[in-house]
Amino acid sequence: MKRIFTVGAGLLTLAILFVVACQKLAKEEAIEPPSTELPSTVTTIYERGEVDYDPSIFGDHTYKIETISLNDAFLQPIKNDTQWTNHGLAAKIDLSKPIKRYSLDWSEMQIVEVPLVSNSKTECIYIYTFKNQYLFVRGTLDTLSNENQKIQFESLNGTPYYGVEINPEGYMGNFTVDNNMPFDATFTNATEADRTDIPFTECQQTYPSSMVWCMNCALSSCADNWGCTFVCIYIPGNMIHCAASWAVRCSRIKGVNSMF
Numbered sequence: 001m002k003r004i005f006t007v008g009a010g011l012l013t014l015a016i017l018f019v020v021a022c023q024k025l026a027k028e029e030a031i032e033p034p035s036t037e038l039p040s041t042v043t044t045i046y047e048r049g050e051v052d053y054d055p056s057i058f059g060d061h062t063y064k065i066e067t068i069s070l071n072d073a074f075l076q077p078i079k080n081d082t083q084w085t086n087h088g089l090a091a092k093i094d095l096s097k098p099i100k101r102y103s104l105d106w107s108e109m110q111i112v113e114v115p116l117v118s119n120s121k122t123e124c125i126y127i128y129t130f131k132n133q134y135l136f137v138r139g140t141l142d143t144l145s146n147e148n149q150k151i152q153f154e155s156l157n158g159t160p161y162y163g164v165e166i167n168p169e170g171y172m173g174n175f176t177v178d179n180n181m182p183f184d185a186t187f188t189n190a191t192e193a194d195r196t197d198i199p200f201t202e203c204q205q206t207y208p209s210s211m212v213w214c215m216n217c218a219l220s221s222c223a224d225n226w227g228c229t230f231v232c233i234y235i236p237g238n239m240i241h242c243a244a245s246w247a248v249r250c251s252r253i254k255g256v257n258s259m260f
Helices: 001-028 072-080 082-086 202-206 211-219 240-249
Strands: 042-047 061-069 097-104 112-116 122-130 133-143 147-153 161-164 171-177
Touching: 001 042, 042 211, 061 240, 072 082, 082 133, 097 240, 112 133, 112 202, 112 240, 147 240, 161 240, 171 211, 211 240
Parallel strands: none
Antiparallel strands: 042 061, 061 097, 097 112, 112 122, 122 133, 133 147, 147 161, 161 171
8 A cells, every 4th residue: 555655646746747847848938939139239428419401412411310239129121132232342341430320400301320441541432321212322531631521422333423622721622523323223212202391492492303514603602722620529439420411412302391
């Protein structure tokens, strides 16, 4: 009788352990799987307190600057874009410098600045973003022998867009506009509503479909060569982004929810 009781107690113990193990397994299976969504790693480093409308094309239209980690979810579709992959940009990024995102006062379009490794001059990729479509442009800043700073923009294939020199006193000169950036061909998601109710400057009204003529028209408002000052907020890094925003002013793409 004692032996039967011992065997029965043993079986009961095994049954209890089996039930506990099953309950534990069920709880583990009920746990939500780890999220595959990448964490937000965006930090605001500058934000203008009050935003006033500046009608000039060559003004400073940046109202917010953020740094973004390379693995941030915002950058994933950009890194999957063929412009990024076909030109091998991942291997050329300067990881010692931050990636920045610039928000503009006049348009919902944003500009992402990706610094590249370069031996002789500052070089970045500027990505114009609007409604999940992207235009990649290469921007460079070089110091010339006369101490002027030269900013130049071109396509990833080397087609020149526009460039300008800034002398040590902060005046602009030797401005060249060679080719239109393909805004209309790139941002096909932009609706007519995104392009209407735009506070046109005279140059935008006169040349609504040509960045080249729009910029050249705006430049003529300067008294002469070296007659306009370069306006840009000071943020440690480079000043190419201020010149990059000029193209947006001649793009006609504003967005229905822009500030102005």
